[in-house]
Amino acid sequence: MKVGDIHTEELVVEKAREMLIKYGVKGWNMNDLARESNMSKRTLYKIIGSKEDLLFKILLNNMKNEITRLKKYLQSDKSFPELLNNLSQQITDGFDDFILSNIKAIRIEYPKIKEREEKFIADQGQFITLFFQKGKDEGCIREDLDVGALVIIVKSLIEYQMITCNNKTDFKTEMGRVLSTFFTCILK
Numbered sequence: 001m002k003v004g005d006i007h008t009e010e011l012v013v014e015k016a017r018e019m020l021i022k023y024g025v026k027g028w029n030m031n032d033l034a035r036e037s038n039m040s041k042r043t044l045y046k047i048i049g050s051k052e053d054l055l056f057k058i059l060l061n062n063m064k065n066e067i068t069r070l071k072k073y074l075q076s077d078k079s080f081p082e083l084l085n086n087l088s089q090q091i092t093d094g095f096d097d098f099i100l101s102n103i104k105a106i107r108i109e110y111p112k113i114k115e116r117e118e119k120f121i122a123d124q125g126q127f128i129t130l131f132f133q134k135g136k137d138e139g140c141i142r143e144d145l146d147v148g149a150l151v152i153i154v155k156s157l158i159e160y161q162m163i164t165c166n167n168k169t170d171f172k173t174e175m176g177r178v179l180s181t182f183f184t185c186i187l188k
Contacts, residue, residue, distance in 0.1 A: 009047055012037050013061070016054050021098050025055070025105040052110045059099070059106070059117060066094040067124050074131045080140045081187060083131075088179035091158065092172040100171050103162055121155070128154065141186050150186060157182065 015036045019028045030051055034041040048054045073090050074083060107114045132150045135141040141150075157178055165171035 008039075012039075012044065012048055013054070013058060016048075017058055017098065020055075020058070020102055025102055025109055052113060055106055055110060056113050056116055059113065060120065062096075062099060063117070063120060063124075067127070069094060071127050074127060080135045080138050084135065084140070084183050084187065087183060088176050091179060092175050095162070095168060095171055095175075097168045100162060100168060101166055125151070125155075140188060142188055145186055153182065154179070 012033070016033055019033060019036065030041055030044060033054075034044040037044060039047075048057070070090060074087075076083070129147060129151050132141065132147045136143070136145070136147055141147075158175065161171055161175040161178065165174055
């Protein structure tokens with residue numbers, strides 16, 4: 001296996017993801033991952049760096065996929081009220097049990113991951129601000145509401161539900177209910 005080979009790196013990331021699902025954050029180490037990936041520990045470290053780097057890469061891949069999916073949805077030809085009405089469903093569909101069951105442990109064990117995650121979301125999250133601004137410009141959102149505050153509220157609601165819900169079913173139910181209520185309240 002060659003260092004720098006994308007296929008090898010993807011294999012390691014997938015094996016790590018499987019181990020996270022099966023054992024959680026603390027139930028495995030790099031020796032276990034090297035064995036599962038059929039490579040030496042030294043080669044593994046050359047490919048992915050540290051366990052923290054690997055965990056962030058897994059979260060980053062998930063965030064990139066989710067942002068791409070949400071951008072595509074929000075740029076569709078549907079009316080703003082229709083897009084907003086279905087946005088809670090779109091948001092909840094992007095989370096899986098892997099993220100929900102491991103995010104608390106990852107953030108406690110590796111606090112720098114949360115910082116890197118927040119920076120990535122801040123850099124990539126402008127699309128949601130533009131979406132709410134579009135709704136305000138079209139007269140669909142109440143005029144007395146600040147678009148920046150709406151974005152902060154949505155992020156806070158998602159963050160809270162990610163921390164309090166341990167599985168996708170609970171997250172989908174609670175987050176769907178909370179976001180639907182919030183989105184209904186901001187419409188004219």
